Amino acid sequence: MNWLNDNVNVLALMGAAAILILTIFVVGKYMRQMQNDKSSGELTKDNWDGIGEYKNPLPIGWALSFLGTIIWGLWYFLVGYPLNSYSQIGEYNEEVKSYNTHFESKFSNPDKTTLMGMGEGVFLVQCAPCHGVTGDGMNGKALNLSKWGNEDAVVATILNGAKGSDYPLGEMPAGLLDAESAKAVAAFMFKEISEVKNTKHPELIESGRALWATCAACHGDDGKGMAGSSPDLSTYGASKFVVNVLGMGKKGMIGNMPKFNDGRLTNVQKLAVGTYVNSLSK
Amino acid sequence: MQEKNALNYDYSVAKCFTYATILFGIIGMLIGVVIAYQMAFPQLNYLAGEYGTYSRLRPLHTSGVIFGFLLSGIFATWYYVGQRVLKVSMAESKFLMVVGKLHFWIYMITILTAVVTLFMGISTSKEYAELEWPLDIAVVVLWVLWGISIFGLVGIRREKTLYISMWYYIATFLGVAMLYLFNNMEVPTYFVSGYGKWYHSVSMYAGTNDAMVQWWYGHNAVAFVFTVPIIAMIYYFLPKESGQPVFSYKLSLLSFWGLMFVYLWAGGHHLLFSTVPDWVQTMGSIFSVILILPSWGSAINMLLTMKGQWGQLKENPLVKFMVLASTFYMLSTLEGPIQAIKSVNALAHFTDWIPGHVHDGTLGWVGFMTMAALFHMAPRMYKRELYSKKLMESQFWVQTTGIVMYFSSMWIAGITQGMMWRATDQYGNLAYSFIDTVTVLIPYYALRATGGLLYLVGFFMFTYNMYKTMTASKAIASEPQNASPMAA
Amino acid sequence: MFHWLERNPFFFAVGVFLVVAYAGVVTILPDFMESARPVVGTKPYSVLELAGRQIYIKDSCNACHSQLVRPFKSETDRYGMYSLSGEYAYDRPFLWGSKRTGPDLMRVGNYRTTDWHEYHMLNPKSVVPGSIMPAYKHMFKNNADIDTAYAEAYTVKTVFNVPYDKPDMPKLGTFDEAKKDAFEAAAVIVADMKSTEVKEAFKRGEIKEIVALVAYLNSLK
Ligand code: HEM
Ligand code: HEM
Ligand SMILES: [Ca+2]
Ligand SMILES: [Ca+2]
Ligand SMILES: [Cu+2]
Numbered sequence: 001m002n003w004l005n006d007n008v009n010v011l012a013l014m015g016a017a018a019i020l021i022l023t024i025f026v027v028g029k030y031m032r033q034m035q036n037d038k039s040s041g042e043l044t045k046d047n048w049d050g051i052g053e054y055k056n057p058l059p060i061g062w063a064l065s066f067l068g069t070i071i072w073g074l075w076y077f078l079v080g081y082p083l084n085s086y087s088q089i090g091e092y093n094e095e096v097k098s099y100n101t102h103f104e105s106k107f108s109n110p111d112k113t114t115l116m117g118m119g120e121g122v123f124l125v126q127c128a129p130c131h132g133v134t135g136d137g138m139n140g141k142a143l144n145l146s147k148w149g150n151e152d153a154v155v156a157t158i159l160n161g162a163k164g165s166d167y168p169l170g171e172m173p174a175g176l177l178d179a180e181s182a183k184a185v186a187a188f189m190f191k192e193i194s195e196v197k198n199t200k201h202p203e204l205i206e207s208g209r210a211l212w213a214t215c216a217a218c219h220g221d222d223g224k225g226m227a228g229s230s231p232d233l234s235t236y237g238a239s240k241f242v243v244n245v246l247g248m249g250k251k252g253m254i255g256n257m258p259k260f261n262d263g264r265l266t267n268v269q270k271l272a273v274g275t276y277v278n279s280l281s282k
Numbered sequence: 283m284q285e286k287n288a289l290n291y292d293y294s295v296a297k298c299f300t301y302a303t304i305l306f307g308i309i310g311m312l313i314g315v316v317i318a319y320q321m322a323f324p325q326l327n328y329l330a331g332e333y334g335t336y337s338r339l340r341p342l343h344t345s346g347v348i349f350g351f352l353l354s355g356i357f358a359t360w361y362y363v364g365q366r367v368l369k370v371s372m373a374e375s376k377f378l379m380v381v382g383k384l385h386f387w388i389y390m391i392t393i394l395t396a397v398v399t400l401f402m403g404i405s406t407s408k409e410y411a412e413l414e415w416p417l418d419i420a421v422v423v424l425w426v427l428w429g430i431s432i433f434g435l436v437g438i439r440r441e442k443t444l445y446i447s448m449w450y451y452i453a454t455f456l457g458v459a460m461l462y463l464f465n466n467m468e469v470p471t472y473f474v475s476g477y478g479k480w481y482h483s484v485s486m487y488a489g490t491n492d493a494m495v496q497w498w499y500g501h502n503a504v505a506f507v508f509t510v511p512i513i514a515m516i517y518y519f520l521p522k523e524s525g526q527p528v529f530s531y532k533l534s535l536l537s538f539w540g541l542m543f544v545y546l547w548a549g550g551h552h553l554l555f556s557t558v559p560d561w562v563q564t565m566g567s568i569f570s571v572i573l574i575l576p577s578w579g580s581a582i583n584m585l586l587t588m589k590g591q592w593g594q595l596k597e598n599p600l601v602k603f604m605v606l607a608s609t610f611y612m613l614s615t616l617e618g619p620i621q622a623i624k625s626v627n628a629l630a631h632f633t634d635w636i637p638g639h640v641h642d643g644t645l646g647w648v649g650f651m652t653m654a655a656l657f658h659m660a661p662r663m664y665k666r667e668l669y670s671k672k673l674m675e676s677q678f679w680v681q682t683t684g685i686v687m688y689f690s691s692m693w694i695a696g697i698t699q700g701m702m703w704r705a706t707d708q709y710g711n712l713a714y715s716f717i718d719t720v721t722v723l724i725p726y727y728a729l730r731a732t733g734g735l736l737y738l739v740g741f742f743m744f745t746y747n748m749y750k751t752m753t754a755s756k757a758i759a760s761e762p763q764n765a766s767p768m769a770a
Numbered sequence: 771m772f773h774w775l776e777r778n779p780f781f782f783a784v785g786v787f788l789v790v791a792y793a794g795v796v797t798i799l800p801d802f803m804e805s806a807r808p809v810v811g812t813k814p815y816s817v818l819e820l821a822g823r824q825i826y827i828k829d830s831c832n833a834c835h836s837q838l839v840r841p842f843k844s845e846t847d848r849y850g851m852y853s854l855s856g857e858y859a860y861d862r863p864f865l866w867g868s869k870r871t872g873p874d875l876m877r878v879g880n881y882r883t884t885d886w887h888e889y890h891m892l893n894p895k896s897v898v899p900g901s902i903m904p905a906y907k908h909m910f911k912n913n914a915d916i917d918t919a920y921a922e923a924y925t926v927k928t929v930f931n932v933p934y935d936k937p938d939m940p941k942l943g944t945f946d947e948a949k950k951d952a953f954e955a956a957a958v959i960v961a962d963m964k965s966t967e968v969k970e971a972f973k974r975g976e977i978k979e980i981v982a983l984v985a986y987l988n989s990l991k
Contacts, residue, residue, distance in 0.1 A: 009701050012629040015620040016693055023613045026578075030585035035592040044531055048445040049366040050763060051518070052527030058536065062582060066540065066575035073568045081564055088555055092841035092852065099843055103710045118709040125715045125848070129898055130886055141889055141897060256883035256962065262850045264881075269711065320904075321871065327904035332912075335904040337830035403828035408863055436779045444776045449786075452779070456787050464794075469929055471921035477945060478918030482824075484925055489858025491806055493866055494798050542786055546793030555840040556866065557855035559801045632836055632870035703870075704844035712847050716873045721900045 107268055112275070115239075119276025122269050126260070127277075135280045143254060149237050150281045151200060154186035155179065164252035165245070169218050169230045176214055184208035185215065189233060193223035196237040239274025246270055291365045292372040293663040295382035299358035300656055300663070302390065304745050306350025309397070311738045313343040318731035322724055333401050341412045342400045347644065348410060348507060350393050355652040356454065356511040357389070357428065362659050363447055363518045364432065368439035378434045385427040392420040404481065408496050410503050411465050415483045418466045425462070429455050446534050450514030453542060457506035465499035490557050494549075501549035508648050510541070512611075513580050515655045520584050520604045523658050524594055525764035529586035537579030544573045551622035554631060563624070570622035577615035581608040598765055599674040603654035606682065610646025614639060629704070634723065635696025638689050645685045645737055653744050660751045661766050667758050668768035669750035673743055681740035687733025695726035809856030814923070814932050815989065816940050818952040818977070821919035822986025825979050826865070829906065834871035837990070850877040860932060872903055879991040884962040887984045892965075906980075910967055914982035920948045956981050959988075 004010055041054035107114060124133065130142040137144035147153060159182060161174030177185060187201040188208025199205065212221075215233075220226040223233035235241040249259035265273070320326045320336045327335045361382060365371055372378050396413055399405075405412040413421070432455055436444075444452075468483035487495050521528050528534060550558065550566020585608060588594065594601045617639050621630045630636060657674070661667055668674070702722070705713040758767055775782045815823060826832070839845050841852040853876055858864055882890075886897065891909060894901035923942050926932040934942035942948055959981050960972045968978045 006701070006704065008625050008629050008704075009697075011623075012626050012697055012700065015623070015626045016697065019613065019617045019620055023609070023616055026582075027585070027609050027612060030582065031592075033586065034588045034590065034595065037589045039526060039529070039587075039589040039591070041530075043527055046443055046445075048441060049369070049518075049522065050525075051367075051445070051521045053531045053534075054527050054529055056530035056532070056586075058530065058532050059582060059586070062533070062575065062579060063536075066536075066572075066579075069572045069575055073572050076568055077565065081561075086560065086564075088560060088841050089852075092843070092846075095843050096846075099710060107709065114709070117707075118711060121707050121709060121711040121713070125712045126881070128715055129717075129882075133899075138897060141886070255885035258881045258883055260881070262877070262880050264847055264850055272709075321902060324902045324904060332908035335829070335906070337833045337904065340833040341830055403830075405827060405830060406863060407827040407830065407832055407865060409868060433779070433783075442777050443773070444779060444782065449776070449782070452783055453786050453790070456783060457790050460787070460791060460794075469925055471918065471925040474928060475921040475924035477924070478915065478921030482918050482921065484922050485863040487862070488806060488930070489861045489864050490855045491802055492862065492864040493858075494801075496864070498794055498798055539789070542789045543793075546790055547797060550797065552868065555842070556838055557853055557858070562797050562801070565797060628840070628842065631840075632868070636869065703848075704842065706844070712844065716848070717898050717900055720871075720902055724902070 103266075103268075110268060110272065115272040115275040116279060118269065119272035119274070119279075122265065122273040123276050126265070127273065130257075135277070137254075140254060142257065143252075145277050146280045148281055149241070149278050151183075151186040151190055153281070154189060154236070155182040158182040158185065160253065162252070164250040164257075165231070165248040166251075167225075167230050168228070172218065172230070177211065181207075181211050185211050188212060189215075189223065190237065193233050194236045194238070195234060195240075237278060239271050239278055242274030242277050243267075243270045246273075289365075289369065289371050290373060291362075292379070293362060293659075295372065295379075295386055296358050296361035296659065297663055298383075298386045299354045299361060299389075300659070300748075302354035302386075302393075303351060303358055303652065303656060304748060306346055306354060306393065307741055308745065310343060310346030310351045311734070311741055313339050313346055315731060315734045315738050317343055318727070318734045322727035322731055332403075338401060338403060341405060342397065344410060345396060345400060345412060348503070349396065352507060352648060352652065354389070355655070356507075356514075357385070359511075359515050359518075359652075359655050359659070360428075360432070360451055362663070363514070364435050364451065367441065367445040367447055367518065368435055369441040370435060370439050372435070375434065375438060378431060381427055381431050381434065385424055385431060388420065388424045388427065392417060392424060395420070406468065406483065406485070408465065408485075409500055411462070411496070411499060413466075414481050415466070415468055415470055416481055418462075418468075421462065425455075425459055429459070445518070446528070446538070447514040447518040449538050450510050450517065453538075454506050454511040454514065457502060457510065461499045461502050461506065465495055493553060493556065494558055494562070497552040498546075498549045501552055502546055504643075505541075505545040508643055509545075509577075509611075512607075512648055512651050513541075515651050516580070516584055516604060516608060519651075519655050519658050520601070521587055523598070523600050523604070523654075523764060523766060524588060524591060526587050526589075526591060529583050529589065533579055533583045537576045537583065540576030540579065541573075544569050544576055548573055548622070551618075551627065554622075554624055554627045567622050567624055567627075570619045574615060574619050578612055581612045581615075584608045594765075599671060599678055599768075600654050600657055600766060602678060603650045603657075606678075607647050607650040607654065610642055610650070610685070614643035614647060617642060629700035630696060633696035633699045633703075634692045634726070635700070638692025638696055641685070641692070642689050645681070645688060649737070649741075650681070653741075656748065657744075658766050660748060661758060661768075662761055664752050664755075665758055665761075666751055666755040668766055669747050669755045671768040671770055673747050674768070677740045677743040677747070680743065681737050684733045684736030684738075684740065687736065688730050691726040691729040691733065695723045695730070698726075699723060806859055807856055808859035809854050812857055812859055814860040814926070814934055814940055816951070816955060816985070817916060817919045817923055817942070817948045818914075818955045818982050818985045819989045820922055820986075821914045821916055821952070821977075822982035822984065822989075823865075824919060824922070825909065825914065825983045826986060827863075829909075831875075832865050832867040834867075834869065834903070836867035836870050836874045837876040838866040839874055839876045845874070849874045850880055860926075862926060862930075875987070875990055877991055879988045882987070884959055884984050884988065885964065887987055888963050888965065888980070891980055891983070909979040909983060910965055912979045913971075914977045914979045916949055916952050916977060916982075917945075919952075919982075920945055923948070952977065955985060959984050 041056040044053045044055055046053055131145055132138040135145035158177050161172050163171035184204040184207040187199040187204035190196050190199040191205050218230045219233050225232040246260040250257040317336050317339050396417055404414055467486035470483045472478055472480040485492055547569035548566050550562045551570045554563050621627055699719055702714045702719040707713040775785055839849045839852045846852055889897045891906045893905050894903040927934045933939045956977045960969055971978055
């Protein structure tokens with residue numbers, strides 16, 4: 001782990017060490033005095049219930065430190081702090097900026113392995129609480145992503161319908177086709193419409209093409225969703241589809257999928273998590 | 283004014299509060315041990331239905347130890363020390379006796395009601411000020427009674443100069459009075475609207491303002507409950523038990539006024555990186571660092587009082603308790619300022635390092651000092667020697683081990699937690715999901731809970747020793763001047 | 771001079787009080803008005819949300835959860851935008867908390883949903899294996915206290931001028947109106963829930979604590 005690269009972490013560890021060392025050192029010093037010195041000094045006249053009091057002077061180290069910290073405090077508050085013109089939001093903006101420059105240059109053209117690695121990290125932090133660490137949806141609490149985004153999932157969608165992302169066309173009705181035809185449409189869609197450009201059932205492409213009109217009514221001839229009226233199926237099976245889901249959220253048959261449009265994920269991170277999610281069903 | 287007509291101090295109220303200290307100590311720490319184990323083994327949340335969850339019990343633990351254990355400890359020592367350093371007996375004033383008794387009973391009723399209502403979930407959520415307004419009023423009443431007792435006794439005192447402990451008791455009284463009143467300003471909703479529960483209220487302050495008032499209170503509750511009255515105790519009991527004069531009047535004086543002045547400014551360190559104005563936060567950090575010195579001043583004064591008295595440390599377990607208490611006081615008043623540095627707080631805030639810091643102070647400083655004080659008082663109040671020195675010795679080691687387990691596990695847990703929250707992977711993403719940062723801590727939670735259990739076991743040893751001292755120990759003919767008599 | 775104070779308890783007490791009170795006046799008062807101004811778009815809680823907030827307080831969720839996102843990238847990545855003072859203008863009391871045994875909840879309404887909360891409050895381990903958060907089954911049995919929530923809203927409206935019933939602000943109205951609105955808001959949440967117990971109770975005219983709590987959690991954005 002590269003914890004020690006973070007100077008705040010280092011500072012905290014040093015702080016913890018300082019507490020121990022200083023306390024041990026100072027207490028040790030007084031312990032030695034208890035062991036070796038003799039108490040002495042002039043007593044005041046007072047006596048309370050048998051308790052007397054010496055007129056001893058202040059321990060010099062203590063007095064000087066007290067004075068020193070007071071002077072430092074005054075200086076810091078009146079001079080050091082105003083001159084520094086510190087602002088915590090300013091510091092935050094700096095942090096984000098330097099991070100972004102670093103991040104953008106490094107990952108402006110991420111390759112597949114980078115996207116997968118990055119996507120897995122994002123998934124575990126942001127998505128796993130609902131979809132489970134493996135993406136299996138934890139017994140139907142959220143979508144089982146290992147069965148989503150492939151041809152079988154298209155078949156299931158045709159049979160069961162789809163709803164919940166508030167597309168202008170509203171819901172996709174269930175049972176538009178029977179299981180056999182659905183399988184064919186899915187093959188056609190994966191080979192010809194979707195970016196995947198590949199199907200497990202090439203033999204069904206042509207019969208699927210014939211049935212596509214059912215879908216084109218809403219998704220358009222090219223499957224691109226008729227300018228946002230319904231989902232753009234040309235991205236289905238690719239990470240862009242997931243990115244879109246993250247922007248729209250979904251209140252579907254299973255439950256609610258929140259939107260991720262509060263700025264917590266950058267575009268690259270969304271692409272990455274999309275890549276990762278699609279890999280789950282492959 | 284010498285020993286000729288030695289005074290007959292009246293300890294009846296001190297005794298009552300001694301029992302309360304022990305009772306609430308057991309309740310408060312037992313609940314502490316339960317919640318500590320709940321964090322390691324969450325199944326323990328379900329032992330008492332809705333009333334046994336961690337979140338119902340946690341305010342009960344903090345209120346139990348602070349307002350139950352600690353406050354009654356403070357009152358017990360006050361009703362003992364006050365008479366002695368002012369050289370006047372409660373028995374000399376019927377009025378003050380009535381006030382003292384009333385103080386005790388109203389206190390008991392208030393705290394027992396507080397226990398019940400917190401179990402029921404009646405809370406305003408403000409930390410260390412959870413009680414709803416009817417109980418706030420009861421608190422004010424008992425506080426006023428305490429004030430009457432203090433200033434009444436001062437009024438009829440024979441010893442004209444106030445001893446150091448008196449300074450600190452008076453400061454406790456005034457400080458808490460002011461803080462409690464302002465932080466608990468709330469409007470009962472039933473009386474405005476005519477609807478809902480009669481005891482419900484809503485805070486006078488909103489949002490950031492409420493936060494500022496709360497931590498001005500919260501921080502100084504630490505000052506005026508965990509620190510100032512405990513210093514009052516150590517200034518009396520350590521010199522008295524050891525027979526050594528206080529090392530330096532000047533040091534006492536400067537530490538006192540320094541502490542009074544500096545403490546109140548430091549509350550901003552609970553609100554670092556929040557939405558309160560930056561200058562308030564900075565002020566909090568600066569004064570926290572300055573605060574080391576007046577805090578260490580008292581601790582050093584006490585350690586130097588024991589100069590040349592190493593032998594007592596080995597022979598007298600009471601002295602040992604008190605010297606370790608001031609050591610833990612130094613540890614936590616150095617740790618606090620370090621945590622108040624902005625960049626350290628960025629990591630430490632919200633983590634287990636904070637409860638770690640808290641218990642350095644409360645177990646090591648507050649707990650040890652309170653128990654030592656009661657041990658010292660017992661032979662004088664009950665006219666019997668302390669029941670068992672051996673038991674005290676073992677209690678000391680059991681509890682010290684407990685504290686070390688508590689703070690070392692929480693240091694590691696807290697710093698690990700803080701680092702994991704901010705850690706990033708090679709892609710610049712957060713490296714850990716939140717639950718990852720929880721599960722790694724479980725072994726430390728278990729260790730901490732066991733440390734706490736040891737401390738509780740020690741407290742039972744203390745209770746047993748006190749009980750035997752009160753009932754079965756050898757009677758003593760005359761009051762010991764210094765070192766408390768104890769059977770091997 | 772100080773010896774003189776030690777012999778004159780009255781002046782001693784006055785001295786202590788002044789020294790102690792001074793800091794409060796200087797550090798707390800100056801920004802009092804400033805910090806209380808709401809950010810544009812901040813709205814007071816609805817009655818149902820307030821009832822949920824009272825349950826959050828009753829069960830001391832703030833013992834484990836903060837509601838304060840600090841301006842660090844690691845926090846804005848995890849929880850969303852850092853907190854602004856004006857966002858808390860209607861929070862009485864504030865619920866920033868001081869310990870994160872669990873995650874921050876300042877904006878949990880952005881990334882968790884009704885159904886998830888239902889699973890989670892019933893059995894946290896069912897959605898987050900390894901969770902140490904207690905289950906709150908009793909919230910599915912106890913009824914939410916709409917009356918007291920209304921009382922609180924009414925009180926802050928009359929005493930602190932919280933802008934209920936103002937243009938673009940939540941409606942409060944009379945007790946009966948408020949109660950009706952609360953039931954309408956609850957209906958939406960109950961519809962998204964699975965528990966038949968809660969649904970049946972709602973049909974009988976009872977709003978369970980969990981419904982109000984979820985309304986509150988969903989409002990945290
Ligand atoms: C020089 C003296 C001290 C300073 C400057 C100091 C500073 C601090 C700081 C910075 C925090 C953490 C705030 C946060 O980030 O949440 C804290 C918390 C705390 N300290 Fe101290 N501390 C001091 C002494 C003590 C002592 C002696 C005790 C008790 C015996 C104590 C009890 C507490 C408590 C109970 C909290 C927890 C407050 C909460 O609920 O968040 N402190 N202190
Ligand atoms: C038997 C020994 C004890 C155990 C096992 C114990 C355990 C605990 C636990 C588990 C917490 C919650 C920490 C968290 O939120 O993560 C806590 C909080 C606290 N305890 Fe204890 N405790 C003990 C004794 C005491 C005593 C004697 C005092 C005071 C005299 C005390 C004062 C506090 C305070 C002030 C807090 C709140 C800390 C904060 O909010 O940061 N405890 N304790
Ligand atoms: Ca209150
Ligand atoms: Ca706390
Ligand atoms: Cu503090």
